[in-house]
Amino acid sequence: MLTILRLNHRKKRDKRITTHCALVARAFGADKFVYTGDEDKAFEKGVKAVVGQWGGNFSVKYKKNAKKFLKEQNKKTIVNLTMYGLPIQNEINKIRKNKGLTIIIGGAKVPMDFYRLSHYNISITSQPHSEVMALGLFLDRYFAGRELVKRFKNAKIRIIPHSCGKLVKKGL
């Protein structure tokens, strides 16, 4: 089970970024998206609609207390994605040996407690960019690129790749 924990979602400011994080999580092979901060039913509904159309078992859930949630994950390896952490390219082989992971993504100011609660603090470059990208690249390296050809079960819609057009199969 691969779970993403998105810290401190702010309904107004973060809606699209958190949605992008969740869709990247799903497309790149995670199973579950847990978020804290503001509860946001519109965000959840949007993600669930994508799952309904495009398939798979990806789920999204609100939790009030991030630390409590992490402590309940006590058999799983916790990875905190932060620009201050150790480079992914040096650590991923070790991390990949763990089957269950909880991956933390936050905003600008994640309290040090989360660094200490994590087994790994991992950076995707040490430059400022995006939690959307950090999460996706982590999953890409974790799955060693295999996620790019992942098929989703129970899809109602599927794209047939094309060199110059839009080819969509519907009503599968």
Place this chain on the structure above:
Amino acid sequence: MLTILRLNHRKKRDKRITTHCALVARAFGADKFVYTGDEDKAFEKGVKAVVGQWGGNFSVKYKKNAKKFLKEQNKKTIVNLTMYGLPIQNEINKIRKNKGLTIIIGGAKVPMDFYRLSHYNISITSQPHSEVMALGLFLDRYFAGRELVKRFKNAKIRIIPHSCGKLVKKGL
């Protein structure tokens, strides 16, 4: 020269997503970020502030007319990132032979004209996710992971990777 062309930026709705796209472009090795749609000085200022602090020569520029801009790029290979395109893993070796690239990223509805103006229409999975991620993963594959260790010249601030803390060098 690696240029990103972000189509149809909407000042209110896209500010953070476009900012994430620009920061990913910079961190993952692109040189220039051109955008169309609403001109947005606050967005430009934010990106320029990051470049000023974290180094490198990344530039950001508004253009009114995307097609005109693309036609001026006539010696460069144009890549359109779209979930409908051919899978990156099958095409990247061919694309990598081109030194200059202009990479188009759009929103939901990119007109077919841009598909036809492009030499390659490329998908990063055929699932809905994020232009932030599509762009970053494209650059990652184009540079074959070397971008993860890129050093930025003239940086005033630099992070020293750490297993459990924040180590920052300032005033370089």
